[in-house]
Amino acid sequence: MQDTDNRVDPALVAGNRKKLAGYAARHFGWSVQGKVATITLNRPERKNPLTFDSYAELRDLFGQLRHATDVHAVVVTGAGGNFCSGGDVHEIIGPLVQLEAPELLMFTRMTGDLVKTMRACPQPIVAAIDGVCAGAGAIVAMASDLRLGTTRSKTAFLFNRVGLAGCDMGACALLPRIIGQGRASELLYTGRSMTGEEGERWGFFNRLCEPDAVLAEAQKLATDIASGPTFANGITKTMLHQEWAMTIDQAIEAEAQAQAICMMTEDFTRAYKAFVARQKPVFEGN
Incomplete structure (x- = not known):
């Protein structure tokens, strides 16, 4: 990439190319090994829920990845045997019931922008999913390009269970394309958990791994992809x-x-x- 950089105006390089290996994440784990970055949602005591801050930082980071020269694939995982339990009940759901419509729309657009930036970044995203994968966590998994799960994975688009529609963050557009209209409708209408075996059979998971191997397998897959063109x-x-x-x-x-x-x-x-x-x-x- 250095030779390529030398062929273009430095101002263009400065505006459109950057290295992210040294990025200092504030609200989740971030590491880069070779050409593969790993994002770790790391609030294991609460099953790794998202907050306003982590939503915004994830959105911004995936936006920056469009310009990264040193990251060619990304792995997303969760700490402590779970992927992500969704939006934090106390730090997100509680405050939301106090907001007026303009602020609520600001929030829902921010969460949707996370999915947009995940889909827009050129790096393939591999999700390593163990345990609970619910709500916004299921959306992050869905928005990834490839998903590895385990037999104890429980993926739930549980929005209707909290009085909301299943059409959250692109779920009604993306999920049917992954698992089919009928299966997506069942999950979005009922909010029930999809088991790991169902997820593999329905095409949500590319394959199932042992729980203690799922992250390593996801990183190996990402490394294989990153070594390609x-x-x-x-x-x-x-x-x-x-x-x-x-x-x-x-x-x-x-x-x-x-x-x-x-x-x-x-x-x-x-x-x-x-x-x-x-x-x-x-x-x-x-």
Whole structure:
């Protein structure tokens, strides 16, 4: 990436490229190993609930990841045997019942913006899910690109159980595309927990792992992805997202344009040269 940086104006680099390995997270854990970042929701005594502050910081961090040069994949997990219990009852739900409509809309737009930034960042996101995965936690899992679970995973979109609609943070758009309309309707109308076995069978989980191995497996998967052609992976993520709203003809044309762009990358040339030399390509993300 340094060679690429040297070919463009420093002002453009400064505005659009940054390193995030040294990012100091305030409201959750953050670490970078190689090209993979791990976000750990770490309030295990409460099963890792989200707060106003953690919502906002997650939203902003995923926004910054669009410009990161040193992070090529992201893992999201929770501490202490649970993923996330949703919005903190005392720090979020309690204050919300005191707010007027403009402030409530400010909050719901902020939570929705978290999903938007997760979908917009080019890095594939792998969720490592054990134990409780409820409410906003289930949404964060849903908004990830890949999900590894365990047999003790319990995923619940429990909004109707607190008097709210199931249409929260994009759930009515995203969840049916992952598990199907009927299954999504059941979870959103009843608020019941989806077991790990159901989640794997329905396609919510890519696979199930042992609880003490799920994080390591997620990090290995993220590392494998990060070792690939990361610019092209970002294009794949973009097209997977955008093509939901396209006709087949529009999607074919969009993919033709996207693939032509990828054919101009140095990684494409590296792959060809490696094939000719009967070697495994080493991608550099440019």
